[in-house]
Amino acid sequence: MLSKKSLFQNLFNRFHLPSWILVVLLASFILRIPSFFEPFSYGDEMIYLTMGEGVRRNLTLYKDLHDNKPPLLYFTAAIAGNVFWFKVILAAWSMITVVVFWRLTQKLFPQSHGKPKIATIFFALLTTLPLFEGQIANAENFLILPTILGFLLAISIKDNLKNIFLIGVVFSIATLFKVPAVFDMLALLAFWFITTKREKGWLKRFFVKSSVLVTGFIAPISLTFIWYFAKGALNEYLVAAFAQNVGYLSSWRPQDAAKPFIVRNFPLIVRGLIVLGGSGALFFFRKKLSASFVMATVWALFALFAATLSERPYPHYLLQVVPSIAILFAIFSDARLKEQVYALIPILLFTFVPVYFKYYEYSSISYYKRFLDFVSGTITKDEYFRRFDGNIKRNYEIATFIKSSTTANEKIFVWGDSPPIYAMSRRLPPLKYVAEYHINDFSSQEETIGALEKNKPSFIVVLPGAPAFPKLTEFLTKNYLEVQTIDKAKIWRIMKPEIKEALERLQ
Numbered sequence: 001m002l003s004k005k006s007l008f009q010n011l012f013n014r015f016h017l018p019s020w021i022l023v024v025l026l027a028s029f030i031l032r033i034p035s036f037f038e039p040f041s042y043g044d045e046m047i048y049l050t051m052g053e054g055v056r057r058n059l060t061l062y063k064d065l066h067d068n069k070p071p072l073l074y075f076t077a078a079i080a081g082n083v084f085w086f087k088v089i090l091a092a093w094s095m096i097t098v099v100v101f102w103r104l105t106q107k108l109f110p111q112s113h114g115k116p117k118i119a120t121i122f123f124a125l126l127t128t129l130p131l132f133e134g135q136i137a138n139a140e141n142f143l144i145l146p147t148i149l150g151f152l153l154a155i156s157i158k159d160n161l162k163n164i165f166l167i168g169v170v171f172s173i174a175t176l177f178k179v180p181a182v183f184d185m186l187a188l189l190a191f192w193f194i195t196t197k198r199e200k201g202w203l204k205r206f207f208v209k210s211s212v213l214v215t216g217f218i219a220p221i222s223l224t225f226i227w228y229f230a231k232g233a234l235n236e237y238l239v240a241a242f243a244q245n246v247g248y249l250s251s252w253r254p255q256d257a258a259k260p261f262i263v264r265n266f267p268l269i270v271r272g273l274i275v276l277g278g279s280g281a282l283f284f285f286r287k288k289l290s291a292s293f294v295m296a297t298v299w300a301l302f303a304l305f306a307a308t309l310s311e312r313p314y315p316h317y318l319l320q321v322v323p324s325i326a327i328l329f330a331i332f333s334d335a336r337l338k339e340q341v342y343a344l345i346p347i348l349l350f351t352f353v354p355v356y357f358k359y360y361e362y363s364s365i366s367y368y369k370r371f372l373d374f375v376s377g378t379i380t381k382d383e384y385f386r387r388f389d390g391n392i393k394r395n396y397e398i399a400t401f402i403k404s405s406t407t408a409n410e411k412i413f414v415w416g417d418s419p420p421i422y423a424m425s426r427r428l429p430p431l432k433y434v435a436e437y438h439i440n441d442f443s444s445q446e447e448t449i450g451a452l453e454k455n456k457p458s459f460i461v462v463l464p465g466a467p468a469f470p471k472l473t474e475f476l477t478k479n480y481l482e483v484q485t486i487d488k489a490k491i492w493r494i495m496k497p498e499i500k501e502a503l504e505r506l507q
Contacts, residue, residue, distance in 0.1 A: 020117060021102055024124050025095050031128045032094070034371035035087045035135040040395070041388040043435075045083060045137050046419030050434045052077030053426055057409075062240045063233035066432045066442065070176040070241045071224065073139050080137075083423070090137045097145040098124045101323060104152040108292040108327060112334075119330035126322045130367040133316035139178035140319035146174035147184040148323050151295070154188055161212045168216020176220065179242060180306035180320065185217055187302035191295045194283045244442075271308060275301045278346075293331055293339045299324035300346040304353060313359040318350070325350050391417065391463075394487035398461055399424035401484060401491065406458050413452060415472060416463025416489075430455040436466070445469055456494055464488040 017025075040046060047067055054065040055078035061071055080086035101123050105116035127141070128134045134141065150170040157163045171188070174181035189210055196202050228237040262269070278301045282294050303324055307317040325347060332343040353359075374384040385392040395417075402412055402425040411430040414421045419435050422428065431451035433439045439448055449471045452460075460480060462472070464487075476482075480492035 017099065021099065021120070024121055025098060028095055028098060028124050028128050029091060031368075032087070032091045032135060034368060035091070036084060037371065037374070037384075038083060038087065038135075039385045039388055039392050040083050040399075040420050040424045041385075041392055042136055043417075043419055045077075045086065046423040047434055048073055048077040048137065049080070049083065049086065049423040050419055050428070052080065053423070054428060056081070057428065059428075060228070060231045060233045062228065062236040062432075063231065064432055065428070065434060066236075066240055066438055067434070068240050068244045069139055069178055072173070072176040073142065073178070076142065077137075086137045087135070090135075090141055093142060093145060094127060094134070097127065097148065100145060100152060101148050101326070104148055104155075104323075105327065105330065107152065107155050108295070109330070115330040115334060118333050119326045122329050123322060123326035126326070127319060129364045130362045131315065131364050132318050132322070133314070133362060134319065135367075136316060138316045138319075140316050143174040143177040143181045144319060144323055146170045146177075147181055147320075150174070150184065151188060151299070151323075154191075155291075155295075159209075161208070164209055164212045165216035165219075168213040168218075169220055171213075172217045172220040175217070176224065180309060182217075183302040183306035184299065184320070185213070187299040189213065190279050190298045190302065194279065194286050194294055194298065195291055267311070268309070271305055275305050289342075290339060292327065293342065296324045296327035296331070297343075297346050300328060300350065304346075304349065308353060308357065311357055313354075313357050315354065315359050315362060318354065318359075321350055391487075392420075394489060395420045396424060397486045398489055398491065401486065402427055402459055402461070405493075410459075411455065411457035412459045412461065413457045414461045414463065415469055416461075416466035418461075418463075421461060430457045440467075445471060448472075449475055458494055460492045462490045462492070 040049075051061060051065055051067050051074040054061060055074055059065055061067075061074055067074070076089060077086060080089050098120065102116060102120040105119045109115040109119075126132055126134070127144070147170075150167050153163065153167050153170065157166075167188075168185070171181065171185035174184065192209060193206060196206050224237070225234060228234045279298055282289065282298055286294060300321060303321040307320050328343045328347055331337060332340055332347060334340060370379075370384065370387050373379045374381070379387075382393055385396075389395075399421050402421070406412065406425075406427060408426070410427065412422075412425065412427045413429050413431075416436060418429075422434055428434075431443075431448060433443055433448075439445070452472075452475060456479060460472075460476060462469075462476075476492050480494055482490055483493045484491040
């Protein structure tokens with residue numbers, strides 16, 4: 001039995017972080033400070049916070065409020081409640097992710113002091129800077145922690161069925177943030193297949209390990225199925241969080257929608273063949289390659305495939321690839337390794353993707369300069385907010401008016417760029433869709449009017465530049481009075497019954 005002293009030392013050593021890691025964490029925190037001052041502006045964050053508000057109100061996600069991701073991100077937003085705390089949670093989560101990633105690199109490079117440092121610093125920078133939207137609370141920023149932990153457990157703990165089941169559970173948690181995380185688990189399976197020694201009975205052992213891993217992966221997801229079934233929302237959950245994501249495949253080429261399946265998805269098939277070919281090459285040369293190189297490369301291939309599923313040009317998709325690329329970058333930095341040149345291949349593939357798909361560019365220099373201008377007094381708070389989005393001042397004023405004119409349980413409806421107003425006012429719509437594009441993609445204007453007729457909101461806001469909606473105009477004229485105009489946004493309040501009756505008599 002350990003003495004108190006040795007037990008304390010054991011705990012201290014287990015949680016001790018070297019000074020350079022503390023410097024990296026401090027730098028990461030400092031680089032995230034501007035995010036704590038961001039306004040309610042980023043569209044996806046606004047949807048997550050609105051969905052989170054629904055969770056706080058005990059609404060059933062997917063049935064009462066719609067978005068197309070699994071539930072963990074919305075529960076995280078519910079804990080946050082507003083954009084500031086969402087960013088604080090992200091900052092804490094990200095620093096924990098850095099520490100877990102550092103532990104993974106220690107396991108991969110036990111004889112090296114330099115490569116874990118290089119990989120961890122590279123990883124911390126790419127997951128923090130605005131270059132890949134590291135400061136935005138997107139699902140990718142959250143899912144990489146459980147995926148890294150899954151790989152860390154896979155190479156650290158005893159290779160028994162209980163532990164393998166646990167690893168599957170960890171990958172399931174990542175997938176409950178966003179579905180493409182499943183490809184990280186497939187990368188682990190490919191790594192096992194490539195590196196398993198071809199001894200007697202190896203195929204049976206691989207099959208058993210894989211089956212237990214998949215069982216652990218399925219278990220938490222199955223529990224969510226049971227939960228939403230009990231809530232009467234299983235079909236909505238399956239469609240929104242899983243089936244609708246299939247529609248994202250190659251969705252950035254709508255002009256190809258009418259083409260045959262093979263033609264329409266040919267680029268996706270090519271990318272799949274690259275993953276298969278790369279994995280095959282690793283298998284063929286496995287005896288000449290280190291396990292760390294094989295793991296990082298196969299992980300990068302599968303993660304790149306996941307990041308390019310929709311071909312949409314959003315930089316935060318690449319966050320899923322950063323852990324494996326950081327490991328490969330550390331290998332590339334060591335001229336003594338024969339794998340240095342090999343590591344350049346997936347690294348170049350990683351840099352090719354944003355160029356080929358024309359990813360949006362977010363300048364880190366501009367982001368931090370804007371914040372420095374604000375804190376130094378060079379620009380006002382209004383100007384600072386305006387540089388995020390020219391409509392922010394208007395949205396804040398509308399949200400303030402709505403919040404002061406309604407109780408928490410009253411409904412509102414916003415036609416136009418609605419998520420920021422829902423999120424800021426902490427008011428919910430009378431229908432399940434919280435964004436204009438949700439209505440356009442998954443519903444119709446007719447269904448929207450039907451929902452408004454059935455459950456009339458206290459206020460309706462029509463934003464300038466919103467798509468034409470003649471039936472909404474007719475509905476407003478019959479049931480609402482225009483009470484306020486804020487920067488060309490029209491705010492309508494529901495008529496009291498006696499006023500409506502009086503107007504009808506006059507007509």
